[in-house]
Amino acid sequence: MASGGSLACLYIPQFTLRAFFPQGTGAAAVAGPQGVITEVSAAAWHQGVRPGQRVREALGHCATLAIVEVTPEDAQRAFEPVVASLERCSPEVESDRPGRAYVGLMGLASLYRGMEGLARALLEAVPAPYRNVARLGMGGNKFVTWAASRQATAGTPLMLRRGEAGDFVAPLSISILPLEEEQQARLRLLGLRTLGQLAAVGVGPLQAQFGPLGIRLWEWSRGEDSTPFRPRGHSEAIEERLTLPAPIIAAEALAHAGHLALKRAFSRKERRGRWVRRLEITLVFDTGAHQRLRIPLKEAASSPEVAWNPLRHYLEGMSLTRPIEELRLTLGELCGEEGRQTNFFSERYRKNERELDEAVRQLRAQYPGISLGRIVEVEPWSRLPERRYVLEDYIP
Amino acid sequence: MVTPARETVRAGRLHPLAQPQPISVEADAAGRPLTLAMTRGKGRGRVVAVRNTWLLEDEWWRPRPVKRRYWAVELEGGGQRTVFQDLLDGTWYYQP
Numbered sequence: 001m002a003s004g005g006s007l008a009c010l011y012i013p014q015f016t017l018r019a020f021f022p023q024g025t026g027a028a029a030v031a032g033p034q035g036v037i038t039e040v041s042a043a044a045w046h047q048g049v050r051p052g053q054r055v056r057e058a059l060g061h062c063a064t065l066a067i068v069e070v071t072p073e074d075a076q077r078a079f080e081p082v083v084a085s086l087e088r089c090s091p092e093v094e095s096d097r098p099g100r101a102y103v104g105l106m107g108l109a110s111l112y113r114g115m116e117g118l119a120r121a122l123l124e125a126v127p128a129p130y131r132n133v134a135r136l137g138m139g140g141n142k143f144v145t146w147a148a149s150r151q152a153t154a155g156t157p158l159m160l161r162r163g164e165a166g167d168f169v170a171p172l173s174i175s176i177l178p179l180e181e182e183q184q185a186r187l188r189l190l191g192l193r194t195l196g197q198l199a200a201v202g203v204g205p206l207q208a209q210f211g212p213l214g215i216r217l218w219e220w221s222r223g224e225d226s227t228p229f230r231p232r233g234h235s236e237a238i239e240e241r242l243t244l245p246a247p248i249i250a251a252e253a254l255a256h257a258g259h260l261a262l263k264r265a266f267s268r269k270e271r272r273g274r275w276v277r278r279l280e281i282t283l284v285f286d287t288g289a290h291q292r293l294r295i296p297l298k299e300a301a302s303s304p305e306v307a308w309n310p311l312r313h314y315l316e317g318m319s320l321t322r323p324i325e326e327l328r329l330t331l332g333e334l335c336g337e338e339g340r341q342t343n344f345f346s347e348r349y350r351k352n353e354r355e356l357d358e359a360v361r362q363l364r365a366q367y368p369g370i371s372l373g374r375i376v377e378v379e380p381w382s383r384l385p386e387r388r389y390v391l392e393d394y395i396p
Numbered sequence: 397m398v399t400p401a402r403e404t405v406r407a408g409r410l411h412p413l414a415q416p417q418p419i420s421v422e423a424d425a426a427g428r429p430l431t432l433a434m435t436r437g438k439g440r441g442r443v444v445a446v447r448n449t450w451l452l453e454d455e456w457w458r459p460r461p462v463k464r465r466y467w468a469v470e471l472e473g474g475g476q477r478t479v480f481q482d483l484l485d486g487t488w489y490y491q492p
Contacts, residue, residue, distance in 0.1 A: 384454060390412050
Protein backbone atom coordinates (compact mmCIF):
# COMPACT_ATOMS: atom_id res chain seq x y z
CA MET A 1 0.00 0.00 0.00
CA ALA A 2 1.26 3.41 -0.84
CA SER A 3 1.72 6.06 1.75
CA GLY A 4 -1.69 7.42 2.59
CA GLY A 5 -3.48 4.25 1.48
CA SER A 6 -5.47 3.28 -1.55
CA LEU A 7 -8.83 4.52 -0.38
CA ALA A 8 -10.27 7.76 0.93
CA CYS A 9 -13.47 8.48 2.79
CA LEU A 10 -15.13 11.84 2.50
CA TYR A 11 -17.48 12.59 5.34
CA ILE A 12 -19.85 15.52 5.67
CA PRO A 13 -21.26 15.59 9.20
CA GLN A 14 -25.02 16.12 9.41
CA PHE A 15 -25.24 16.20 5.66
CA THR A 16 -29.04 15.90 5.44
CA LEU A 17 -29.53 18.75 7.89
CA ARG A 18 -27.13 20.96 5.93
CA ALA A 19 -28.74 20.01 2.61
CA PHE A 20 -32.30 20.75 3.70
CA PHE A 21 -31.51 23.72 5.99
CA PRO A 22 -28.82 25.51 4.00
CA GLN A 23 -29.16 28.70 6.04
CA GLY A 24 -27.88 26.66 9.03
CA THR A 25 -29.32 28.75 11.85
CA GLY A 26 -31.95 28.12 14.46
CA ALA A 27 -33.39 24.97 15.94
CA ALA A 28 -33.85 22.49 13.11
CA ALA A 29 -34.11 18.73 12.77
CA VAL A 30 -34.48 16.08 10.12
CA ALA A 31 -37.00 13.28 10.56
CA GLY A 32 -37.12 9.98 8.70
CA PRO A 33 -40.26 8.56 7.07
CA GLN A 34 -41.26 6.86 10.32
CA GLY A 35 -41.41 10.20 12.14
CA VAL A 36 -38.20 9.62 14.08
CA ILE A 37 -35.64 12.42 14.40
CA THR A 38 -32.36 11.50 12.70
CA GLU A 39 -30.29 14.71 12.77
CA VAL A 40 -30.52 17.83 14.91
CA SER A 41 -28.87 21.23 14.76
CA ALA A 42 -26.74 22.57 17.63
CA ALA A 43 -29.49 24.99 18.67
CA ALA A 44 -32.03 22.17 18.79
CA TRP A 45 -29.60 19.99 20.73
CA HIS A 46 -29.30 22.64 23.41
CA GLN A 47 -33.09 22.60 23.74
CA GLY A 48 -33.04 18.85 24.43
CA VAL A 49 -33.90 17.49 20.98
CA ARG A 50 -32.05 14.25 20.26
CA PRO A 51 -31.85 11.78 17.38
CA GLY A 52 -34.18 8.84 17.99
CA GLN A 53 -36.97 10.97 19.49
CA ARG A 54 -40.41 10.99 17.90
CA VAL A 55 -41.43 14.23 16.24
CA ARG A 56 -44.04 14.99 18.90
CA GLU A 57 -41.52 14.47 21.69
CA ALA A 58 -39.00 16.71 19.91
CA LEU A 59 -41.61 19.47 19.55
CA GLY A 60 -42.28 19.08 23.25
CA HIS A 61 -38.67 20.02 23.92
CA CYS A 62 -38.58 22.85 21.43
CA ALA A 63 -41.83 24.39 20.21
CA THR A 64 -40.08 26.47 17.53
CA LEU A 65 -38.27 23.46 16.09
CA ALA A 66 -38.25 23.37 12.29
CA ILE A 67 -38.57 19.80 11.10
CA VAL A 68 -38.29 18.47 7.60
CA GLU A 69 -39.18 14.90 6.76
CA VAL A 70 -36.63 13.42 4.39
CA THR A 71 -36.67 9.96 2.90
CA PRO A 72 -33.35 8.14 2.45
CA GLU A 73 -33.86 8.36 -1.33
CA ASP A 74 -34.29 12.15 -1.21
CA ALA A 75 -31.21 12.50 0.99
CA GLN A 76 -29.15 10.32 -1.33
CA ARG A 77 -30.35 12.37 -4.28
CA ALA A 78 -29.24 15.54 -2.50
CA PHE A 79 -25.80 13.95 -2.03
CA GLU A 80 -25.51 13.14 -5.71
CA PRO A 81 -23.79 16.46 -6.69
CA VAL A 82 -21.05 15.72 -4.14
CA VAL A 83 -20.52 12.22 -5.54
CA ALA A 84 -20.49 13.57 -9.09
CA SER A 85 -17.86 16.17 -8.07
CA LEU A 86 -15.64 13.48 -6.54
CA GLU A 87 -15.95 11.46 -9.73
CA ARG A 88 -14.17 14.26 -11.53
CA CYS A 89 -11.09 13.40 -9.43
CA SER A 90 -11.40 9.62 -9.38
CA PRO A 91 -13.47 7.31 -11.55
CA GLU A 92 -14.12 5.05 -8.58
CA VAL A 93 -16.57 6.42 -6.02
CA GLU A 94 -18.96 4.55 -3.78
CA SER A 95 -21.55 6.20 -1.58
CA ASP A 96 -23.38 3.91 0.80
CA ARG A 97 -25.26 6.65 2.64
CA PRO A 98 -25.85 10.37 2.33
CA GLY A 99 -22.86 12.33 3.59
CA ARG A 100 -20.32 9.55 3.12
CA ALA A 101 -18.41 8.61 -0.01
CA TYR A 102 -15.46 6.30 -0.51
CA VAL A 103 -13.02 7.22 -3.25
CA GLY A 104 -10.58 4.80 -4.89
CA LEU A 105 -7.11 6.35 -5.07
CA MET A 106 -5.17 3.61 -6.82
CA GLY A 107 -2.80 5.08 -9.40
CA LEU A 108 -3.94 8.69 -8.95
CA ALA A 109 -1.18 10.06 -6.71
CA SER A 110 1.20 10.74 -9.60
CA LEU A 111 -1.48 12.77 -11.40
CA TYR A 112 -1.83 15.10 -8.41
CA ARG A 113 1.86 15.29 -7.41
CA GLY A 114 1.55 13.00 -4.43
CA MET A 115 -1.09 12.02 -1.90
CA GLU A 116 -1.22 15.50 -0.38
CA GLY A 117 -2.10 17.00 -3.73
CA LEU A 118 -4.70 14.33 -4.30
CA ALA A 119 -6.26 14.92 -0.89
CA ARG A 120 -6.35 18.65 -1.56
CA ALA A 121 -8.00 18.08 -4.93
CA LEU A 122 -10.67 15.87 -3.35
CA LEU A 123 -11.50 18.45 -0.70
CA GLU A 124 -11.60 21.22 -3.27
CA ALA A 125 -13.91 19.17 -5.45
CA VAL A 126 -16.60 19.20 -2.77
CA PRO A 127 -19.36 21.68 -3.70
CA ALA A 128 -19.17 25.03 -1.91
CA PRO A 129 -21.92 24.65 0.69
CA TYR A 130 -20.17 21.62 2.19
CA ARG A 131 -16.50 22.32 1.45
CA ASN A 132 -15.81 23.99 4.78
CA VAL A 133 -17.13 21.08 6.80
CA ALA A 134 -15.97 18.12 4.66
CA ARG A 135 -13.55 15.75 6.36
CA LEU A 136 -11.24 13.38 4.60
CA GLY A 137 -9.62 10.19 5.85
CA MET A 138 -7.21 8.07 3.83
CA GLY A 139 -6.15 4.52 4.51
CA GLY A 140 -6.14 0.98 3.28
CA ASN A 141 -9.75 -0.14 3.83
CA LYS A 142 -13.23 1.22 4.26
CA PHE A 143 -13.47 1.00 8.03
CA VAL A 144 -10.16 2.68 8.70
CA THR A 145 -10.80 5.51 6.22
CA TRP A 146 -14.23 6.04 7.75
CA ALA A 147 -12.71 6.16 11.24
CA ALA A 148 -10.01 8.54 10.00
CA SER A 149 -12.56 10.86 8.39
CA ARG A 150 -14.48 10.98 11.67
CA GLN A 151 -11.30 11.99 13.51
CA ALA A 152 -10.06 14.41 10.87
CA THR A 153 -10.68 18.13 11.19
CA ALA A 154 -12.58 19.91 8.44
CA GLY A 155 -10.36 20.75 5.50
CA THR A 156 -7.32 18.80 6.79
CA PRO A 157 -6.99 15.23 5.54
CA LEU A 158 -5.94 12.51 7.95
CA MET A 159 -3.70 9.96 6.24
CA LEU A 160 -2.94 6.60 7.77
CA ARG A 161 0.18 4.90 6.54
CA ARG A 162 0.77 1.21 6.32
CA GLY A 163 0.91 -0.39 9.77
CA GLU A 164 -0.63 2.61 11.53
CA ALA A 165 -4.25 1.48 11.37
CA GLY A 166 -4.20 -0.79 14.46
CA ASP A 167 -2.67 1.86 16.73
CA PHE A 168 -4.93 4.52 15.26
CA VAL A 169 -8.22 2.73 15.98
CA ALA A 170 -7.24 1.35 19.40
CA PRO A 171 -8.30 4.39 21.46
CA LEU A 172 -11.48 4.98 19.44
CA SER A 173 -14.87 4.37 21.00
CA ILE A 174 -16.85 1.31 19.96
CA SER A 175 -19.61 3.72 18.88
CA ILE A 176 -17.73 4.12 15.60
CA LEU A 177 -18.44 0.50 14.68
CA PRO A 178 -21.20 -0.05 12.13
CA LEU A 179 -23.42 -1.96 14.55
CA GLU A 180 -27.04 -1.90 15.63
CA GLU A 181 -27.78 -0.16 18.91
CA GLU A 182 -28.52 -3.53 20.52
CA GLN A 183 -25.09 -4.88 19.62
CA GLN A 184 -23.41 -1.72 20.87
CA ALA A 185 -25.24 -2.13 24.17
CA ARG A 186 -24.07 -5.72 24.39
CA LEU A 187 -20.46 -4.64 23.99
CA ARG A 188 -20.90 -2.02 26.68
CA LEU A 189 -22.43 -4.60 28.99
CA LEU A 190 -19.28 -6.65 28.55
CA GLY A 191 -17.28 -3.63 29.69
CA LEU A 192 -15.81 -2.96 26.26
CA ARG A 193 -15.54 0.74 25.54
CA THR A 194 -12.73 1.09 23.03
CA LEU A 195 -11.50 -0.84 20.02
CA GLY A 196 -8.23 -1.50 21.84
CA GLN A 197 -10.14 -3.32 24.59
CA LEU A 198 -11.98 -5.25 21.91
CA ALA A 199 -8.70 -6.30 20.26
CA ALA A 200 -7.38 -7.50 23.61
CA VAL A 201 -10.30 -9.91 24.00
CA GLY A 202 -9.03 -12.00 21.06
CA VAL A 203 -10.79 -13.55 18.14
CA GLY A 204 -11.81 -16.80 19.89
CA PRO A 205 -13.88 -15.30 22.73
CA LEU A 206 -15.37 -12.69 20.39
CA GLN A 207 -16.45 -15.38 17.97
CA ALA A 208 -17.86 -17.47 20.83
CA GLN A 209 -19.87 -14.49 22.04
CA PHE A 210 -20.98 -12.94 18.72
CA GLY A 211 -20.72 -15.70 16.14
CA PRO A 212 -19.69 -14.59 12.63
CA LEU A 213 -19.91 -10.94 13.75
CA GLY A 214 -17.15 -11.70 16.28
CA ILE A 215 -14.60 -12.15 13.50
CA ARG A 216 -15.57 -8.83 11.96
CA LEU A 217 -15.38 -7.11 15.35
CA TRP A 218 -11.89 -8.48 15.81
CA GLU A 219 -10.87 -7.33 12.33
CA TRP A 220 -12.22 -3.83 12.93
CA SER A 221 -10.53 -3.64 16.32
CA ARG A 222 -7.18 -4.22 14.54
CA GLY A 223 -7.87 -1.70 11.81
CA GLU A 224 -8.71 -4.35 9.25
CA ASP A 225 -11.83 -4.61 7.10
CA SER A 226 -12.73 -7.16 4.48
CA THR A 227 -15.77 -5.20 3.20
CA PRO A 228 -15.21 -4.83 -0.53
CA PHE A 229 -15.03 -1.38 -2.09
CA ARG A 230 -17.69 -1.30 -4.80
CA PRO A 231 -17.50 1.84 -6.90
CA ARG A 232 -20.75 2.56 -8.63
CA GLY A 233 -21.13 1.75 -12.28
CA HIS A 234 -21.57 4.44 -14.85
CA SER A 235 -24.65 4.18 -16.93
CA GLU A 236 -27.14 6.68 -18.14
CA ALA A 237 -30.72 6.57 -16.94
CA ILE A 238 -33.96 8.38 -17.67
CA GLU A 239 -36.41 8.96 -14.87
CA GLU A 240 -40.11 9.68 -15.31
CA ARG A 241 -42.21 10.75 -12.34
CA LEU A 242 -45.94 10.35 -12.20
CA THR A 243 -47.77 12.07 -9.38
CA LEU A 244 -51.12 10.34 -9.13
CA PRO A 245 -54.22 12.55 -8.99
CA ALA A 246 -55.61 10.31 -6.25
CA PRO A 247 -53.73 7.68 -4.22
CA ILE A 248 -54.21 4.25 -5.74
CA ILE A 249 -54.32 0.88 -4.09
CA ALA A 250 -55.56 -1.41 -6.87
CA ALA A 251 -52.95 -3.38 -8.78
CA GLU A 252 -54.80 -2.73 -12.04
CA ALA A 253 -54.66 1.02 -11.57
CA LEU A 254 -50.99 0.73 -10.68
CA ALA A 255 -50.37 -1.21 -13.86
CA HIS A 256 -52.18 1.49 -15.82
CA ALA A 257 -50.02 4.20 -14.24
CA GLY A 258 -46.89 2.12 -14.87
CA HIS A 259 -47.82 1.73 -18.52
CA LEU A 260 -48.32 5.48 -18.87
CA ALA A 261 -44.99 6.25 -17.20
CA LEU A 262 -43.28 3.70 -19.42
CA LYS A 263 -44.69 5.25 -22.58
CA ARG A 264 -43.69 8.74 -21.43
CA ALA A 265 -40.16 7.64 -20.54
CA PHE A 266 -39.66 5.91 -23.87
CA SER A 267 -40.88 8.97 -25.76
CA ARG A 268 -38.23 11.20 -24.14
CA LYS A 269 -35.80 12.79 -26.57
CA GLU A 270 -32.67 11.58 -24.77
CA ARG A 271 -33.83 7.97 -25.13
CA ARG A 272 -34.27 8.08 -28.88
CA GLY A 273 -32.15 5.60 -30.79
CA ARG A 274 -31.05 3.80 -27.66
CA TRP A 275 -32.25 0.61 -26.09
CA VAL A 276 -33.00 -0.08 -22.45
CA ARG A 277 -31.61 -2.97 -20.44
CA ARG A 278 -33.11 -2.30 -17.03
CA LEU A 279 -36.29 -0.85 -15.55
CA GLU A 280 -36.61 0.45 -12.05
CA ILE A 281 -39.89 1.32 -10.40
CA THR A 282 -40.09 3.32 -7.19
CA LEU A 283 -43.45 3.49 -5.46
CA VAL A 284 -43.97 6.33 -3.02
CA PHE A 285 -46.62 5.52 -0.45
CA ASP A 286 -48.86 7.97 1.36
CA THR A 287 -46.63 7.64 4.41
CA GLY A 288 -43.65 8.82 2.39
CA ALA A 289 -42.08 5.35 2.47
CA HIS A 290 -40.57 4.04 -0.75
CA GLN A 291 -40.51 0.66 -2.34
CA ARG A 292 -38.06 0.07 -5.14
CA LEU A 293 -38.34 -2.66 -7.69
CA ARG A 294 -35.54 -3.44 -10.12
CA ILE A 295 -36.49 -5.33 -13.25
CA PRO A 296 -33.65 -6.49 -15.48
CA LEU A 297 -34.79 -7.13 -19.02
CA LYS A 298 -33.72 -10.37 -20.66
CA GLU A 299 -33.33 -8.54 -23.94
CA ALA A 300 -32.70 -4.85 -24.43
CA ALA A 301 -35.99 -3.11 -25.22
CA SER A 302 -36.43 -0.54 -27.94
CA SER A 303 -40.09 0.25 -27.38
CA PRO A 304 -42.55 0.47 -24.50
CA GLU A 305 -44.44 -2.51 -25.95
CA VAL A 306 -41.41 -4.77 -25.48
CA ALA A 307 -40.63 -3.50 -21.98
CA TRP A 308 -44.26 -3.59 -20.91
CA ASN A 309 -44.63 -7.36 -20.59
CA PRO A 310 -42.08 -7.90 -17.81
CA LEU A 311 -43.18 -4.70 -16.06
CA ARG A 312 -46.84 -5.70 -16.19
CA HIS A 313 -45.95 -9.08 -14.74
CA TYR A 314 -44.43 -7.38 -11.67
CA LEU A 315 -47.04 -4.67 -11.24
CA GLU A 316 -50.11 -6.86 -11.60
CA GLY A 317 -48.65 -9.37 -9.18
CA MET A 318 -48.14 -6.81 -6.42
CA SER A 319 -50.31 -6.80 -3.35
CA LEU A 320 -50.48 -3.22 -2.18
CA THR A 321 -50.89 -2.62 1.50
CA ARG A 322 -50.79 1.20 1.39
CA PRO A 323 -52.07 3.74 -1.14
CA ILE A 324 -49.48 4.95 -3.63
CA GLU A 325 -49.12 8.66 -4.25
CA GLU A 326 -46.29 8.75 -6.72
CA LEU A 327 -44.69 6.41 -9.17
CA ARG A 328 -41.17 6.86 -10.52
CA LEU A 329 -39.96 4.85 -13.42
CA THR A 330 -36.33 4.75 -14.49
CA LEU A 331 -35.02 3.42 -17.76
CA GLY A 332 -31.53 2.27 -16.94
CA GLU A 333 -28.45 0.95 -18.66
CA LEU A 334 -29.19 2.66 -21.94
CA CYS A 335 -27.20 1.06 -24.69
CA GLY A 336 -26.64 1.38 -28.39
CA GLU A 337 -29.07 0.04 -30.88
CA GLU A 338 -29.23 -3.73 -31.06
CA GLY A 339 -30.49 -5.91 -33.81
CA ARG A 340 -33.35 -8.29 -33.33
CA GLN A 341 -34.26 -11.10 -35.64
CA THR A 342 -37.97 -10.75 -36.20
CA ASN A 343 -40.24 -13.09 -38.04
CA PHE A 344 -40.15 -12.26 -41.71
CA PHE A 345 -43.70 -13.52 -42.12
CA SER A 346 -45.20 -11.99 -38.99
CA GLU A 347 -46.99 -9.18 -40.83
CA ARG A 348 -48.27 -11.66 -43.38
CA TYR A 349 -49.55 -13.85 -40.53
CA ARG A 350 -51.37 -10.93 -38.99
CA LYS A 351 -52.93 -10.15 -42.34
CA ASN A 352 -53.90 -13.80 -42.74
CA GLU A 353 -55.43 -13.79 -39.30
CA ARG A 354 -57.56 -10.77 -40.13
CA GLU A 355 -58.70 -12.44 -43.31
CA LEU A 356 -59.45 -15.64 -41.40
CA ASP A 357 -61.52 -13.73 -38.84
CA GLU A 358 -63.53 -12.17 -41.62
CA ALA A 359 -64.04 -15.55 -43.32
CA VAL A 360 -65.26 -17.08 -40.04
CA ARG A 361 -67.73 -14.22 -39.57
CA GLN A 362 -69.09 -14.74 -43.06
CA LEU A 363 -69.33 -18.51 -42.60
CA ARG A 364 -71.22 -18.10 -39.35
CA ALA A 365 -73.59 -15.65 -41.00
CA GLN A 366 -74.18 -18.03 -43.88
CA TYR A 367 -74.43 -21.24 -41.81
CA PRO A 368 -75.74 -20.43 -38.34
CA GLY A 369 -74.80 -23.09 -35.80
CA ILE A 370 -71.68 -24.16 -37.64
CA SER A 371 -68.92 -25.41 -35.34
CA LEU A 372 -65.51 -23.85 -35.91
CA GLY A 373 -62.58 -24.24 -33.60
CA ARG A 374 -58.90 -23.61 -33.31
CA ILE A 375 -56.21 -25.63 -31.60
CA VAL A 376 -54.72 -23.96 -28.55
CA GLU A 377 -51.63 -24.99 -26.64
CA VAL A 378 -52.46 -25.69 -23.01
CA GLU A 379 -49.55 -27.65 -21.59
CA PRO A 380 -47.26 -28.14 -24.57
CA TRP A 381 -44.54 -29.37 -22.24
CA SER A 382 -46.68 -32.20 -20.82
CA ARG A 383 -45.48 -35.76 -21.32
CA LEU A 384 -49.10 -36.85 -21.67
CA PRO A 385 -50.16 -36.13 -25.28
CA GLU A 386 -53.80 -35.53 -24.36
CA ARG A 387 -52.82 -32.65 -22.06
CA ARG A 388 -50.94 -30.63 -24.65
CA TYR A 389 -53.67 -29.10 -26.82
CA VAL A 390 -57.37 -28.34 -26.72
CA LEU A 391 -59.81 -27.34 -29.40
CA GLU A 392 -61.37 -24.00 -28.63
CA ASP A 393 -64.41 -22.39 -30.25
CA TYR A 394 -63.21 -19.92 -32.82
CA ILE A 395 -64.20 -16.44 -31.72
CA PRO A 396 -62.93 -13.79 -34.15
CA MET B 397 -57.60 -0.09 -17.54
CA VAL B 398 -55.38 -2.99 -18.39
CA THR B 399 -57.07 -6.04 -19.81
CA PRO B 400 -56.66 -8.99 -17.44
CA ALA B 401 -53.99 -11.36 -18.70
CA ARG B 402 -56.17 -14.43 -18.29
CA GLU B 403 -59.60 -14.61 -19.77
CA THR B 404 -62.31 -16.60 -18.08
CA VAL B 405 -62.27 -20.14 -19.39
CA ARG B 406 -65.65 -21.55 -20.27
CA ALA B 407 -65.43 -25.29 -19.88
CA GLY B 408 -68.03 -26.03 -22.56
CA ARG B 409 -65.94 -24.34 -25.22
CA LEU B 410 -62.77 -26.39 -24.73
CA HIS B 411 -62.52 -29.80 -26.29
CA PRO B 412 -59.54 -31.94 -25.32
CA LEU B 413 -57.55 -33.34 -28.20
CA ALA B 414 -55.57 -36.57 -28.59
CA GLN B 415 -57.69 -38.36 -25.99
CA PRO B 416 -56.68 -42.04 -25.60
CA GLN B 417 -59.29 -44.46 -26.96
CA PRO B 418 -59.89 -47.89 -25.47
CA ILE B 419 -58.62 -50.73 -27.65
CA SER B 420 -58.51 -54.54 -27.43
CA VAL B 421 -55.05 -55.93 -27.61
CA GLU B 422 -53.70 -59.42 -27.58
CA ALA B 423 -50.27 -59.42 -26.05
CA ASP B 424 -47.64 -62.00 -25.31
CA ALA B 425 -46.36 -62.87 -21.86
CA ALA B 426 -43.89 -59.97 -21.96
CA GLY B 427 -46.71 -57.49 -22.63
CA ARG B 428 -45.71 -56.98 -26.26
CA PRO B 429 -48.80 -56.37 -28.46
CA LEU B 430 -49.51 -59.01 -31.09
CA THR B 431 -52.87 -57.86 -32.51
CA LEU B 432 -54.91 -54.71 -32.13
CA ALA B 433 -58.68 -54.42 -32.39
CA MET B 434 -60.05 -50.91 -32.35
CA THR B 435 -63.30 -50.70 -30.45
CA ARG B 436 -64.69 -47.98 -32.74
CA GLY B 437 -64.26 -49.62 -36.14
CA LYS B 438 -60.98 -49.65 -38.04
CA GLY B 439 -61.01 -53.47 -37.67
CA ARG B 440 -58.22 -55.67 -36.52
CA GLY B 441 -54.57 -55.46 -37.26
CA ARG B 442 -51.72 -57.82 -36.75
CA VAL B 443 -48.53 -56.29 -35.40
CA VAL B 444 -45.59 -57.07 -37.67
CA ALA B 445 -42.95 -54.91 -35.98
CA VAL B 446 -42.39 -52.90 -32.84
CA ARG B 447 -40.74 -49.61 -33.76
CA ASN B 448 -40.26 -48.33 -30.24
CA THR B 449 -41.38 -48.80 -26.68
CA TRP B 450 -41.09 -46.54 -23.63
CA LEU B 451 -42.35 -46.24 -20.10
CA LEU B 452 -44.13 -43.09 -18.96
CA GLU B 453 -44.54 -42.40 -15.27
CA ASP B 454 -45.96 -39.07 -14.20
CA GLU B 455 -48.19 -37.31 -11.69
CA TRP B 456 -47.04 -39.59 -8.91
CA TRP B 457 -48.16 -36.94 -6.43
CA ARG B 458 -51.82 -37.33 -7.42
CA PRO B 459 -54.31 -39.88 -6.01
CA ARG B 460 -54.23 -41.66 -9.35
CA PRO B 461 -50.74 -41.48 -10.81
CA VAL B 462 -49.96 -42.15 -14.47
CA LYS B 463 -47.98 -45.25 -15.36
CA ARG B 464 -48.05 -46.34 -18.97
CA ARG B 465 -46.06 -48.63 -21.25
CA TYR B 466 -46.15 -47.20 -24.75
CA TRP B 467 -45.65 -49.21 -27.92
CA ALA B 468 -45.14 -47.75 -31.40
CA VAL B 469 -46.04 -50.59 -33.73
CA GLU B 470 -46.34 -51.28 -37.41
CA LEU B 471 -49.36 -53.23 -38.60
CA GLU B 472 -49.74 -55.64 -41.43
CA GLY B 473 -50.39 -53.50 -44.50
CA GLY B 474 -48.02 -50.75 -43.36
CA GLY B 475 -50.21 -48.80 -40.90
CA GLN B 476 -48.53 -47.42 -37.84
CA ARG B 477 -50.13 -47.02 -34.41
CA THR B 478 -49.08 -45.88 -30.97
CA VAL B 479 -50.77 -47.78 -28.18
CA PHE B 480 -50.18 -48.01 -24.47
CA GLN B 481 -51.12 -50.24 -21.60
CA ASP B 482 -52.19 -48.60 -18.37
CA LEU B 483 -49.98 -50.46 -15.92
CA LEU B 484 -52.27 -49.65 -12.99
CA ASP B 485 -55.32 -51.50 -14.31
CA GLY B 486 -53.95 -53.38 -17.35
CA THR B 487 -56.28 -51.77 -19.93
CA TRP B 488 -55.05 -50.87 -23.41
CA TYR B 489 -55.53 -47.59 -25.28
CA TYR B 490 -54.85 -46.21 -28.69
CA GLN B 491 -53.03 -42.89 -28.49
CA PRO B 492 -53.92 -40.64 -31.45
